[in-house]
Amino acid sequence: MNHIVVSGYYGSKNAGDEAMLAAMIEVLSDLEPKLNITVISANPEDTKKRHGVEAVSWLDVGAILSVLKKADLMISGGGSLLQNVTSGRSLYYYLGVILMARMVGTPVMLYAQGIGPVCGGFARRLMTAVSNRVSLITVRDHGSLEELKSLSVKRPPIEVTADPVLAIHPVDRAIGRAILKRYKADGAKPVIGISVREWRGWVGYKKAIAEAADRMVEELGARILFIPMQYPEDVEAAKQIASRMKQPSTLLDEEYTTSELLSIVGNLELLISIRLHALIFAGVMNVPMVGISYDPKIDRFLDSVGQKPAADLQTVTADNLMEDVRAKWELRGGIREKNAELLSELRRLAFRNAELALELIKNKK
Structure with missing residues (x-):
């Protein structure tokens, strides 16, 4: 059974981010029904109940390292995690989680991220160094692609897709x-x-x-x-x-x-x-x-x-x-x-994120 760890702004009662997670789980599970997913969450119990997946606390470094060691892939995303306009500290946290994954040898995919703005010389240099160590990047718009170019992120393959929520199925009214x-x-x-x-x-x-x-x-x-x-x-x-x-x-x-x-x-x-x-x-x-x-x-x-x-x-x-x-x-x-x-x-492009994630696992194995 393949195991994916997901890092993002989850468990904080933001409907947009919870919808992203729901859409990611829905599409990944449609493609790979036996997939095991663990989410790094601000409220693990809420995430378990709301999404029916495993979860660990975003502050529990030991638990995060433990699940990362067992994972076939870590997904960072979706959303606007890698920017420092709405929060100066969150950028360093999400980059830190990526570095933890790489430290234990787990491949990382930036999944339908909205990149930037990233302001300040140190933050931009760190963003470049960490992003160049991931295995694959998908971004949800062309503006994010331009931001990566301005940061000189060149090593991983980069593809423009769409926000994960666009892959979710419409519901009854x-x-x-x-x-x-x-x-x-x-x-x-x-x-x-x-x-x-x-x-x-x-x-x-x-x-x-x-x-x-x-x-x-x-x-x-x-x-x-x-x-x-x-x-x-x-x-x-x-x-x-x-x-x-x-x-x-x-x-x-x-x-x-x-x-x-x-x-x-x-x-x-x-x-x-x-x-x-x-x-x-x-x-x-x-x-x-x-x-x-x-x-x-x-x-x-x-x-x-x-x-x-x-x-x-x-x-x-x-x-x-x-x-x-x-x-x-x-x-x-x-x-x-x-x-x-x-x-x-856009739905087709949003679905492409999950296809690429599972392809990454398959190629690794």
């Missing part, structure tokens, strides 16, 4: 309808979902989104639904925006599984999001999307589906947000058709 009904957010009105996050204590974007949300209710006759992707942090950010609105809105204030969130998103007419994986969920469920960018990963994903952000988080206004919302609203039928074609290719 009934679960989401039941959740909306419980919150009295069902009915004839079209639903526009908004997924937000806290960022650097900024207030301007919250005012802009609140004003735009009021206009959506008045102009489009829509119901506004705030959807948390990281619980409970996103609930608090959504509350601050909802409190600035003059029109009524609905705030989902519970933690949801990947399937539940996908189903909720599937019931929307349009999704507006700061969160990358909320946008990817919209792609999986073929729902038109409007992105607000706070990080290159948002721009990179939207570019992969032929779109641009409505605005940057620091400079967004109700006017430029509504301009994009109106355009998407009027053309949403055609957008669904176009997105279905684009997402079909």
